[in-house]
Amino acid sequence: MTDYRGRFAPTPSGPLHFGSLVAALASFLDARRAGGEWLLRIEDIDPPRCPPGAAETIIAQLEAFGLHWDGPVLWQQGREAHYALALERLEGLELAYPCSCSRRQWRQYPVYPGWCRSGVREPDKPVAWRLRSDLGRRPVIWQDRLFGEQCFDPAALGDVVLKRKDGLWAYQLAVVVDDADQGITDVVRGADLLDNTPWQRQLQQALDLPEPRYLHLPLIMDVNDQKLSKQNLAAPLPLADAxxxxxxxxxxxxxDQAPSPALAAAPVSEQLDQAIADWDVGRIQPERKRIAMEGDTDSMR
Incomplete structure (x- = not known):
């Protein structure tokens, strides 16, 4: 084993689809080719979005595709104390602040304009907690393993929410805390999360946490150029071996791994063994992949 530690961290808002499979597979192969660990985290901090049984379906889908993880599954529910400590530290550093503003109030602005930075505008209303994106390291620069050097000014992206008005924890803070607690060294995920990375690296720096390497994957689109997603009703992954x-x-x-056509019908264990041996990030082309999923098992362009 090396010191490489990767993870797949789905939100159980529904079953996995083909786009999810590509992300899970890439993170799995990257970890196994490096001789490292691959962990599974279920990001279930938003119960209203997580129907009963969805997490169990995801676990069954991963197992059906031979994507077996190391160690126990980490569930975000029940980790509220860890997120609260991180928020308390950010507040002490004056990097997090309560905000009473609603999206309706600032809808004419491209990002939240920071009205509550110097004090809550409407103290009698519920508050969210936001990150002071105008403080700390700016710009945020990192080397993505596929897309090369990335440079973002987080202030141009706005003060992201860390804790919602309804008391639920937001993705940005939870993912940073969990990646650090799990010792994640490498994050492999879709390019739709590329512009989330500046906030996360800002938080890592502010909380004095390690900064993982990042590999963002080209998006998987349908024939109408829509990203495959649960919101777009992408077909769930099957469980039947055939x-x-x-x-x-x-x-x-x-x-873009050019698997042998002779292995297309081989057991998943054989396909994965060969894929691990052949895994090469350098083959991946950054362009979006447009595929036809219905009634077409071969078309990809």
Missing amino acids: RVRPLLHRALLAL
């Missing part, structure tokens, strides 16, 4: 095998092969094609 359907899993060709779909795993297709996910390797989406990652």
Whole structure:
């Protein structure tokens, strides 16, 4: 084993789809090719979005595709005390502040204009907690393993919410705390999260936490150029082995790994063993992948 530690961290708002499979597969292969660990985290901090049984379905889907993780699953629910400590520290550093503003109030602005930075405008209303994106390291620069050097000014992205008005913890803070607590060294995920990375690196720096390496993957689009997502009703991954095998092969094609056609119907263990041996990030092309999912098992362009 090396010191590499990766993870897959789905939100259980519904079953995994083909785009999810590509992200999970890439993170799995990257970890296994490095001789490292691959962890599973269920990001269930937003119960209203997480229907009963969705997490269990995700776990069954990963197992059906042979994507077996190391150690126990980490569930975000129950980790509120860890997030509260991080927020308390940020508040002490004057990097987090309460905000009573609603999106309706600042809808004419491209990002939240920071009206509550110097004090809550409407103290009688519920408050969210926001990050002072105008403080700390600016700009945020890092080297993405696929897209190369990235440079963002977090202040141009706005003061992201860390804790919502309804008391639920927001993604940005939870993911940073959890990645640090799990010792994550490498994050492999879709390019739709590329512009989340500046906030996360700002938080890592402010909280004196390690900064993982990042590999953002090209997005998987349908034939109408819509990102495959649960919101767009992307078809869930199957559990039946006869359907899993060709779909795993297709996910390797989406990652530009050029798997042998002879393995398209092979057991998932054989496909994965070969894919681990052949895994090469340098093959991945950064362009979005447009695929046809319905009634077409071969088309990808």
